[in-house]
Amino acid sequence: MKVSKALAFVLTTSLLTVAACDGAVGGTEVSLESGEAAQAARAAPPKRVVIAIFDQMVPSYADDFDMPNFRRLRDEGTYFKRARLGYMGAETVIAHNVIPSGLLPRNMGWVDEAYRDTANLLGKGVNAMHMPGSFGFSEFSTIIAARGYPKLADYLQAAYPGTRFIVVGQKGYAVEGAAAGNSSNIAVRMSSRSSGSLFDSCRATLGGRYRFPAGVNVPPYLLGGGAQECNRFYINSDADNDHGTKAAFPAWLYPTDGNRYVAGPDPAHQGGDAWVADAAIEMMSRELVWHAAHLWRHRQGRPYVGRASRHRRRRLLDERRADPRALLRRAS
Numbered sequence: 001m002k003v004s005k006a007l008a009f010v011l012t013t014s015l016l017t018v019a020a021c022d023g024a025v026g027g028t029e030v031s032l033e034s035g036e037a038a039q040a041a042r043a044a045p046p047k048r049v050v051i052a053i054f055d056q057m058v059p060s061y062a063d064d065f066d067m068p069n070f071r072r073l074r075d076e077g078t079y080f081k082r083a084r085l086g087y088m089g090a091e092t093v094i095a096h097n098v099i100p101s102g103l104l105p106r107n108m109g110w111v112d113e114a115y116r117d118t119a120n121l122l123g124k125g126v127n128a129m130h131m132p133g134s135f136g137f138s139e140f141s142t143i144i145a146a147r148g149y150p151k152l153a154d155y156l157q158a159a160y161p162g163t164r165f166i167v168v169g170q171k172g173y174a175v176e177g178a179a180a181g182n183s184s185n186i187a188v189r190m191s192s193r194s195s196g197s198l199f200d201s202c203r204a205t206l207g208g209r210y211r212f213p214a215g216v217n218v219p220p221y222l223l224g225g226g227a228q229e230c231n232r233f234y235i236n237s238d239a240d241n242d243h244g245t246k247a248a249f250p251a252w253l254y255p256t257d258g259n260r261y262v263a264g265p266d267p268a269h270q271g272g273d274a275w276v277a278d279a280a281i282e283m284m285s286r287e288l289v290w291h292a293a294h295l296w297r298h299r300q301g302r303p304y305v306g307r308a309s310r311h312r313r314r315r316l317l318d319e320r321r322a323d324p325r326a327l328l329r330r331a332s
Contacts, residue, residue, distance in 0.1 A: 051099060055092070092171070093132045096178040097140070100152040100165075109143035121146050133173050137187055137216045140173075140180030153182040166287065168279045170260060170272070175215060186287075187216040188279055190260060190271075193237045194227075202230035206269060208238025211260060213279065221286060222279060233279060235259045235271040 054070075062070050085091060093113060094105045105111045115130045121142050122130060130139075144151070153165035166186040169175040179187035191214035194203065202210055212234045213222040224231035237258035245251035256262060259271030270278070 053096075053099075092174050093135075093177060096174050097144075097151075097180070100178055101144075101149060101181075102152075103149060107147070107149070109147045115143075119146065132177075135173055135177065137176040137180050140177050141183075144181040151181050153179075153185050157182070157184070164287065166283055168276055168283070170276060172215070179216060183216075185216065186219065186283075188213050188218055188222065188283075189215045190235075190237075190275070193257065200227055202227040202234055205230050206234065206236040206238075206266075208236050208241055208258060210234050210258075211237040211271075219283065219286070222282065232269060233275065235269045235275060236264060236266065237271075 061067065062074055085095070094108070094111065097103075097108050098105060101108060110132045113131055113133055115132050117124065117128045117130060118126065120126045120128070122128070122139055124130070132140075156163050156165060164184055164186055165179065165182065166188070167175045167179040168188045170190050172189045175187045175189040179185040190211040193209045193211055194200075196209060198209075210227075210230075212227070222233050224233070227234065235258065237260050239255075239257045241258040241264075242255045243262060245255040258264070259266070259269070259275075262272045263270040263274040264272070
């Protein structure tokens with residue numbers, strides 16, 4: 001795994017995550033052309049942190065597939081040859097709290113896809129069994145509060161009062177698990193699909209049922225005017241729009257519903273990695289603090305799969321290069 005010199009990276013599976021910056025981002029604007037000034041800015045402590053986590057990513061994919069921006073980021077960095085993921089079968093639901101808490105899974109409160117609530121924290125009875133993959137912000141926060149441990153957002157806000165920690169991704173448990181534990185955090189994920197009985201103008205525009213930004217403290221500018229406006233962050237999520245995954249083995253085990261996990265052919269309403277990265281970039285441009293996003297790695301043969309995410313990775317790199325105060329961490 002590689003970490004940029006002006007960036008730095010962590011190890012785990014799943015999520016493009018944009019992380020933290022202090023609430024009073026100041027300093028002089030530095031152009032990329034001013035080499036000495038840029039070098040001086042990079043030598044100063046970073047004001048912003050981006051954690052990018054790529055689902056189902058393995059090191060060889062960077063060379064096996066058309067991923068020039070990923071390779072660019074990797075080749076600028078430091079390679080941790082002994083880094084490894086030593087968790088149990090369920091990785092995402094564990095790793096996304098390991099990163100911001102710094103804890104071993106055994107100390108987090110849940111260690112796998114099964115959770116026995118021995119203290120009846122969730123109110124379903126002593127020793128009731130739960131699936132952490134079905135938890136939301138509230139359930140994760142309850143367990144974290146019972147354990148009493150701080151996370152990255154708590155350290156950030158203790159050092160810089162008034163700052164916020166932002167997470168963006170497609171999967172609810174991936175996003176809300178990472179943000180859980182602090183009610184001021186922003187957690188943006190894709191909503192459930194619109195009702196099958198709802199036939200509104202947005203459904204007509206997108207060609208079927210759809211998803212939109214949801215979660216905790218979702219910024220109004222991502223929602224725009226709601227379904228009536230049906231802005232860029234509303235995407236097709238119709239089960240009939242499966243991109244051939246219902247017929248292909250082994251994809252039929254997890255068929256796609258519209259453009260939830262793929263960019264899709266509509267340039268005005270791209271989903272998948274494009275949705276996540278665009279939401280992250282939107283918040284980077286509007287918020288003083290940020291932590292963002294879950295990227296999903298695909299190996300499908302469709303022309304809009306991979307190409308859009310590649311362009312978004314380039315845009316994220318460009319955003320970081322435009323601000324030498326940013327520290328970028330990549331996990332895969």
